[in-house]
Amino acid sequence: MYSYPISDRIHSSTGRIIMLDRALLRNETDRVRLAAENKGEPCPIDEWLELDERRRRLLGETEELRRRRNELSNEVSSLKKDMDGDQAKLIYNLSRESKETGRRLAAIEKDLKAAETRMSDIELYFPNIPDPDVPVGNDESFNRIVKSAGEKPSFDFNPLPHWELLGELLDSEASGSITGSNFILLRGWAAWLQRILISWMMDFNSNAGMEEVWVPFIANRKSMTSTGQIPKLEYDMYHIEKDDLFLIPTGEVPLTNIYSDSILQDKDLPIRLFGYSPCFRREAGSYGKDTRGLNRVHQFEKVEMVRMVKPENSEVALEEMTAHVGEMLELLNLPYRVSLLATGDLSFAASKCYDFEVWSAGQEKWLEVSSVSNFRGFQSRRGGIRYRPAAGGKLQYVHTLNGSGLALPRLMAALIENGQTESGRIVLPEILAERTGIEILG
């Protein structure tokens, strides 16, 4: 038996936060169980089923008592209207029964509430269900490479890793004394290159018709729960205890939560957003692995894209976003490959995800620079993001997607390593050279 902490500080103005459809939990228990198993997540379905039954029983009882109490109150009300003296006793008796009903009600409601709270807490721990075409496997070795593009550069000298090429422009002594290890401080042309890249990516996304958004870089507990960082990744985030706020680990959090607890109109969809943000990750437990240079750091810069679409359109949207990211990498002239993540590598909230890795010639390594995911109704359920279908009928949860376009430090690493000359200077890709009028750095 696992223990699932009580999340008493989470509220939703549209009701309790729920995750998978309750009907799904009830009726397709095996599917839910299998999904969790394939993702390597615990699955508290048995306890949930018990609570569900208990809740429904208690709910029936409270409703009957409430109905009776309403009835009694209405009788009192109508008697009082033309009171003639004889009725005082009658009113007294009705009041007594009503009061007694209230007492019984309170007792049952207490149990009901306990069951509901526990249920909602547990529901936060069910991972999203992978799409049927996601490879089943418990780690990244089961990922399937679905695309490779571009040529790895060849050199007639021994190419260096980016940290050697950057030299003192990557001033870890300074960032270390300002903050601590694995934070970046860039100087000179390295800082310049980062700024140019952000600005180019922003323009590229803007020209693709997305709406540009500038977001807060700190988010509250409820937002973090909606997008799925809490509860699983709570301790991978930087937390501001005094205000119970978190530094965002990805721009996905603010961008997706823009529409929390909203009802969108059919004509508003699809919503296509992008925005810049720094991303903060504690990376607890990852020391010693890939930590040199820009490969793994606690704060990195990213331009993030978020889409909200009708459920029937999310699969196409995922492919479109994937193509868009590929286009960016091609324009930057970076060799890349795309992997369809296996169940065990798929994040808690995602139902399907493509990872983009670029080739970094100095380290001779593939570096992940983007991750494009479909969350289907997982985040919109948690966050309460619905829309009214034009055809009428019940409100529907939108499907949410997001993708990096793109994440910076590793992109920088690859550009620097792939563009290096024997003398240690850096040739910029054409698209950036045209934009800035600068062809070579260093």
Added chain:
RNA sequence: GGAGAGGUGGCCGAGUUUGGCUUAAGGCGUACGCCUGCUAAGCGUAUGAGAUUCACGUCUCCGAGGGUUCAAAUCCCUCCCUCUCCGCCA
């Protein structure tokens, strides 16, 4: 940080003084229909969400939580958020 004003359905907005036909008025929007030889306008009808139930139905929801009461959008307490002004400050 201080003072004030607020938070009601997809949106706007009445209701809070005086608790009870509030089953939340009215408007906008939306859908359908009528009328108009196009459009606009006009007229009519419908239209909150959620839970539960085979169904009829029942119950819940007026920022969140608690309290008073036979009965709470309405009274009391705590908290959250938004706006305006002041203070501080990049």
